[in-house]
Amino acid sequence: MDATDLLLEWGSVRVTSPPQPHNRKWFATIPTPMLAGVASALVATCPNLQATDLDEVCSASPGIEISGHRAAVWTMRFVPPDGRLVLTSSRESLIAWHTARPSNARRLSEGSRLVGNAVSPDGSRVGFTAVSGARILDIHSGRVTLEFDHESLQEMGYPVWSPAGNRLSTQTRTHVNIWHPDTGELLRSIDLDGLGRRGLPLLAWSPSGEQIAVLGVFGTLRVYRAADGEVEFEAQRHDGITRNLAWSSDGRLVATGGNDGVVNLWSTSDWALHRSLLNEGTILLGGRSPVDSMAFSKDGDRIAVSVPASTIRVWSVSSGEELVRWSAEPEVSYTPHYGQVVSMAFSPDGRFLLTGGLDATAKVWDVETGEQAAAPDGFRQAVEAVEWSQDGMRYGAASSDGSVRIWDSASHAEISHFQGHDRGSVVSLSYAPGVARVASAGGDGTVRIWQTGTGYPLFEIERFDGVPWEFRGSPLPPEAVSYSPESNKIAILFGSVSGELQIRDVTSEVSPPAEVGGYVDSFAWSPDGQRLAVAGSIGLGVVDAHDVWGRQIWLIGPGSTDERIYYVSWSGDGERVLSASDNGATAWDWKTGAVVTAIRPEGGARYVEESGDGSMLTEGGRFRTSVVQVWDIPTESELARVEAIRGERLEARFVAPGSRFVLRRLRSRPPELAPWVWDSSTGQQLFALEGHSAPVVAMAVSTDGQLVATAAADREVRTWSPTNGKAMAVMPSRLASVRGLAFGPRNAEVAAFGNGGAQSWSLHTPRVIGTTQRVASLSQGPLP
Numbered sequence: 001m002d003a004t005d006l007l008l009e010w011g012s013v014r015v016t017s018p019p020q021p022h023n024r025k026w027f028a029t030i031p032t033p034m035l036a037g038v039a040s041a042l043v044a045t046c047p048n049l050q051a052t053d054l055d056e057v058c059s060a061s062p063g064i065e066i067s068g069h070r071a072a073v074w075t076m077r078f079v080p081p082d083g084r085l086v087l088t089s090s091r092e093s094l095i096a097w098h099t100a101r102p103s104n105a106r107r108l109s110e111g112s113r114l115v116g117n118a119v120s121p122d123g124s125r126v127g128f129t130a131v132s133g134a135r136i137l138d139i140h141s142g143r144v145t146l147e148f149d150h151e152s153l154q155e156m157g158y159p160v161w162s163p164a165g166n167r168l169s170t171q172t173r174t175h176v177n178i179w180h181p182d183t184g185e186l187l188r189s190i191d192l193d194g195l196g197r198r199g200l201p202l203l204a205w206s207p208s209g210e211q212i213a214v215l216g217v218f219g220t221l222r223v224y225r226a227a228d229g230e231v232e233f234e235a236q237r238h239d240g241i242t243r244n245l246a247w248s249s250d251g252r253l254v255a256t257g258g259n260d261g262v263v264n265l266w267s268t269s270d271w272a273l274h275r276s277l278l279n280e281g282t283i284l285l286g287g288r289s290p291v292d293s294m295a296f297s298k299d300g301d302r303i304a305v306s307v308p309a310s311t312i313r314v315w316s317v318s319s320g321e322e323l324v325r326w327s328a329e330p331e332v333s334y335t336p337h338y339g340q341v342v343s344m345a346f347s348p349d350g351r352f353l354l355t356g357g358l359d360a361t362a363k364v365w366d367v368e369t370g371e372q373a374a375a376p377d378g379f380r381q382a383v384e385a386v387e388w389s390q391d392g393m394r395y396g397a398a399s400s401d402g403s404v405r406i407w408d409s410a411s412h413a414e415i416s417h418f419q420g421h422d423r424g425s426v427v428s429l430s431y432a433p434g435v436a437r438v439a440s441a442g443g444d445g446t447v448r449i450w451q452t453g454t455g456y457p458l459f460e461i462e463r464f465d466g467v468p469w470e471f472r473g474s475p476l477p478p479e480a481v482s483y484s485p486e487s488n489k490i491a492i493l494f495g496s497v498s499g500e501l502q503i504r505d506v507t508s509e510v511s512p513p514a515e516v517g518g519y520v521d522s523f524a525w526s527p528d529g530q531r532l533a534v535a536g537s538i539g540l541g542v543v544d545a546h547d548v549w550g551r552q553i554w555l556i557g558p559g560s561t562d563e564r565i566y567y568v569s570w571s572g573d574g575e576r577v578l579s580a581s582d583n584g585a586t587a588w589d590w591k592t593g594a595v596v597t598a599i600r601p602e603g604g605a606r607y608v609e610e611s612g613d614g615s616m617l618t619e620g621g622r623f624r625t626s627v628v629q630v631w632d633i634p635t636e637s638e639l640a641r642v643e644a645i646r647g648e649r650l651e652a653r654f655v656a657p658g659s660r661f662v663l664r665r666l667r668s669r670p671p672e673l674a675p676w677v678w679d680s681s682t683g684q685q686l687f688a689l690e691g692h693s694a695p696v697v698a699m700a701v702s703t704d705g706q707l708v709a710t711a712a713a714d715r716e717v718r719t720w721s722p723t724n725g726k727a728m729a730v731m732p733s734r735l736a737s738v739r740g741l742a743f744g745p746r747n748a749e750v751a752a753f754g755n756g757g758a759q760s761w762s763l764h765t766p767r768v769i770g771t772t773q774r775v776a777s778l779s780q781g782p783l784p
Contacts, residue, residue, distance in 0.1 A: 064455030065734075066751075066758035069442025070402025071424030076385045078396065079139060080123035083389030086396065087126060087139065088404050089117050090421040092736050092756050094128055096139050099394065099406050102418040108137050110423070111734045111756055116158040120165045120181070127159040127168050127181065131736070134159075136168070136181055146184050158200075162209045167226070169212065171203050172196070176212060178226065190229040195220060202245040204254075206268070213254050215245040221256055221266070233271040237264050244291050248300030253317065255296065255303060261288030263305055265317065275320050279305055279313070292341050297350035302367065304353050306341035312355065314367055324370045334372040337361060343385050347409065348392040356383030362397040362405075364412065374412035378405055381444075402444065426753035427477055431744040432485040433529070438744070438751070439490055440758055441478035447492055449483065449506065452744065452760065461490060461504055486529030487545040493523060499536060503548055514548040518558055522567045527574040533590070535565035540579050542590050555579075555588050566606050578616075580605035585618045587633075599631050601638075611658025615639060615680055619652060628652040628663060630680045640683030652678075655722035656705025660686065662722060664699050664710075671695035675710060677722050687725040691718060698752070700741035707763075709750050711738040717752050719763070731761050 071090035079085035079096070087096050087108075094117055097105035109128060117128035125145060127136045136146040160169045161181075168181045173196030178188040192214065195201050199217035206213070211232060212224045219238030224231055242258035253274060257263045263277040279289050292306040302323065306312045311327040326336045337357030345354045352373060353365040362383050364374040381401035388395045394415065396406040402424065406416035425443035432438065436452045447461040480493040483506075492513075494500045499519030516523075518538030525532060525545075532543050539558045544551030555577065556563065567580040577590045585608040587597040599605070599616060607619035616631045626644035631637065642663060644650050652663040655677070664675035673695055674688035694713035701708055707728065708720045717731040717738070731750075739754035751760035 064450070064452065064760050066426060066429075066438070066440050066448070066450055066455065066753070066760070067423040068448055068450075068457050068460075069422070069424040069426060069440065069446060069757065070419075070444040071421040072381070072384065072400035072444070073398040073402060073404055073421050074384050074400075075117065076387055076396055076398040076404055077119045078387055078389040078394070079119060080121070080390050083391060083394060085123070085139065086404065086406065086418070087117075087119055088398055088418065088421065089114055089128075090402070090424070093421055093423060094126070095420050097418055097420060099416040102416050102420075105418070105420050106142050107420075108139070108142060109135075111736050113736050113755065118159045118161050118168075120161050121163055122165055125165075125181070127161065129157055129159060129170065134170075146181065148179075148184055158203070160203055160205060162205050162226070163207055164209050167209070169203065169205070171201070171214075173200055176203060176214065176224070188226075188229050190224050192222075195222060202243075204245050204247055206247055207249060207251040211268075213245060213247065215242055215256055217241055219256075219258060219260075221245075221254070221264075223254070223271075233266075235266070235271075235273075237273065237276075238262060244294040246294060246296055248296045248317070249298050250300040252300060253296075255294060257291030257294045257305065259288070259290035261290060263291060263294065263303065265303075275317070277303075277305070277315055277320065279307055279311075293344050295344040295346055295353070297346040298348050299350055302346065302350055304344055304346065306336065306344060306355070308340050312336045312341065312344075312353070312365070314353065324365075324367055326365060326370075326372075334365075336363070342383060345386050345388055345395075347388050347395070348390065352409075354386045354388060354395050354397075356386040356397050358382040360399065360401075362386055364395070374407075376405065376407050376412060376414065378414070378417075379403065423757040425739070425755045426758045427479065427739060428481045429740065429742050429751055429753040429758055430482045431742060431749070431751075432483040433745050435485045435745075437483065437485065438760070439481050439483040440753065441481035441492065443477045445477050447478060447481050447490060447504075449490075452749065459506060461492075480523075482523070482525055484525045484529035484545065489529075489545045491523055491525070491532060493520060501534060503532070503545060516543060516548060521565065524569050526570055527572070533568045533570060533577045535568035535579055537564055540565045540568065540577070540588075542577060553590060553593070555590065555593050567608060569609065571610050572612060576610070578608045578610055580608040580618065580620075584620075585616060585631075587616075597633050597636065599636055601627070601629055603627065609654055611654045611680070612656075613658040615654075615658055617652060617654055617661055617680075619650060626650045628661075630661065630683075639681050640678065642678065642683070651699065653699070653701040654680070654705060655701055655708060658705070660722060662689070662699070662701065662708050664696055673712070675699060675708070677725060689718075689720045689725055689727075691727050691730070692716060698738045698741045698754075700743060700750075702743045702747040704747055707743070707747060707750075709741045709743065711741055711752050713737075717741070717750065717761070719750060729761075729763070733759055735759065 073088050073090050075089045077087045094109040095105050095107050112130040112132035115129040119126050125136050126139050134148040135144055138145055158171050168179045170177050176190040195216040202215040204213045212226055214222050219242045220236050223233040238258040239260040244257035246255045254266045261279040265274040267274040279291055289307040292308050295304045301317050304314045313325045314323045326334050328335050337359050339358035341355050341357045343356045356362045360379045360381055366373045379399040381399055383397050383399050385398045394406050395409055398404045402421045404418040408415050426440045428441040430439045438452050439449050441447045449459040450457055478492045482491045488506050490504045492502045501516040501520040502513035504513045516534050519536045520534050521536035523532050523534045539556040541554040563581050565579050565581045569578045577588045579586050582604040584600040585605040589596055601620050603620045603622040605618040605620040609617045614633050616633055618629050621627045626649045628642045628650045630640040632639050648668045649666040652661050654661050659680050661680055662675050662677050665672045673692050674690045676688050677686045692712035696710045696712045698711040708722050711717045715733050717733050719728040736755040738752045742751050748763050749760050
């Protein structure tokens with residue numbers, strides 16, 4: 001058994017093939033349902049649990065993980081020497097997998113935002129930097145061979161191995177740091193002397209390992225000696241931004257390219273300008289065609305350069321002669337890409353050029369004949385990275401749709417497909433009242449519906465815009481999603497970009513969405529799930545979920561006023577629609593259009609909520625101010641008021657029965673670790689929800705107001721009693737960061753969602769599983 005087989009046998013993570021869709025034409029990838037395990041089981045009620053002395057943690061039956069939204073894959077590397085292993089990375093995970101058996105994979109890092117990674121030249125190790133730390137791992141065993149101390153993290157961005165593999169460089173805007181990969185010793189720190197002042201510079205080691213080239217954002221090339229950090233050469237020959245830097249494999253030339261359309265080739269023997277190549281194309285920037293991407297052939301005698309959306313050219317380095325050109329011109333047979341060419345790579349023998357673009361395509365070009373050798377397909381979003389194996393037998397491409405594909409270079413047949421980066425960001429989550437389903441919206445632009453008991457994926461809904469996939473750019477992520485089982489509808493808001501609100505049927509066939517015209521800022525289902533209140537620049541209205549255009553009631557008609565409605569909600573009995581605007585907070589009888597209550601706080605309102613005891617809570621304020629106020633509805637008088645200080649923003653929610661509210665301070669200095677519970681009638685602080693060791697990043701209140709959930713940067717989710725401030729449960733989370741929290745039906749579940757997917761926990765059947773100290777260690781995740 002060799003080292004490659006060890007990867008598959010020891011501690012592997014299995015990513016199984018998806019089951020066949022059950023008569024769902026618009027159903028896509030189904031990941032294997034996963035149980036959250038020890039770190040996912042928590043509880044709402046725990047006997048004898050004291051908030052001031054959390055010695056024991058309550059638990060319940062395991063929850064589920066929602067991980068099927070695709071994470072964009074940014075890099076891929078064939079692992080030498082045989083290239084049977086592939087290392088791929090997304091924002092939050094680093095995965096090694098076998099080209100012959102992609103169903104087996106090892107997650108080398110997960111749950112912390114990755115900054116950069118690099119494979120050692122011999123393929124044995126990978127150095128990577130994440131928000132949580134910097135490490136060097138043995139790729140085949142997953143063993144940590146070196147972990148850098150946290151004091152070094154600020155100097156640990158973007159690792160690059162030296163060609164011999166005996167040094168590891170990292171860079172920041174101010175320094176290039178050279179480390180010993182076995183001991184972690186900082187061997188040398190090279191001051192860039194302002195080279196990175198206007199942006200992070202590019203870095204490349206010479207093939208001999210004796211020099212390091214650094215290219216500034218605005219065209220300054222500087223070459224340092226690795227031995228002593230002294231400047232060997234410096235030049236400024238570009239006009240404008242430079243984005244490309246490469247050494248030829250024989251070390252004779254350094255190439256730079258930028259928006260001025262020029263590729264400069266520098267001879268390393270005497271640092272004279274060997275040749276300047278003028279890039280020409282139909283896309284112009286400042287009168288020139290910018291260099292999009294650039295690659296040397298392995299023998300160093302050819303260089304390929306691309307121009308956005310129009311041209312790929314290959315030159316002879318020695319003669320400066322253009323060997324071949326592919327462009328969108330009528331007389332040229334093959335069109336390169338519609339849009340930017342993101343990545344290019346020559347085959348080891350230099351005959352073929354592999355390219356990937358934002359148009360979701362990868363293409364193989366024959367440099368000798370000028371023909372397009374292959375155009376392998378299957379991607380649904382931009383191709384972010386392409387690469388050849390060292391022996392030239394395989395080539396691969398990685399896409400922002402979360403997939404990686406490997407092809408045979410002789411037949412161009414696909415030999416492997418990997419979809420393991422399926423823990424992308426979840427930007428919104430909504431439980432369906434009354435049924436065991438939950439809807440999640442992902443940063444990949446899809447909405448998925450899951451079974452809450454098992455985590456089994458039921459449906460996938462992609463954004464419907466009538467544009468074929470091959471002409472789409474990156475998907476537009478939903479801003480909010482809400483599921484109504486009563487009407488069998490999903491409401492999806494694409495608010496931050498287009499303000500578009502789509503209402504989709506949850507059926508077995510593809511159906512065009514019903515769209516609410518105009519820019520929508522906020523929407524809310526009525527308690528019976530049959531109507532939607534919508535608000536924004538379109539005004540304020542109520543639409544029938546079954547007949548969006550036929551049954552509309554406008555409380556403030558489109559174009560009838562300059563008032564912008566920022567937030568809309570319903571009263572608990574469904575009789576009133578509540579709106580928040582620059583004019584304040586208003587309660588409307590939606591059937592008659594009459595104003596029931598009008599609260600006019602100075603600075604208006606951005607949020608409004610009505611309690612069951614006859615009071616109203618608003619959040620508002622003028623520019624760079626924030627204030628929370630509680631009002632008596634019958635008299636429209638202020639009962640309580642909390643003002644922000646030092647540029648803070650306040651978030652508040654009523655807790656049952658409305659005589660109290662919980663408030664957290666955002667952007668406070670220093671960061672506030674504990675939300676406070678306040679008395680709604682007197683405005684007095686009652687107690688803090690203390691227990692987190694890091695700032696709270698999200699908060700939610702159960703529908704009955706009896707529980708408060710908080711998530712913090714300490715990777716814990718906690719539930720609290722708003723009556724006495726006691727912690728009811730402590731839940732360790734694996735998510736890289738939490739965007740929001742949501743309570744499930746009957747408040748029997750709680751879910752956290754954000755970067756890395758979503759996790760839910762059952763709040764039934766309490767039992768003790770251990771101490772808070774042990775759970776806190778689990779929340780950091782096991783070492784790879």
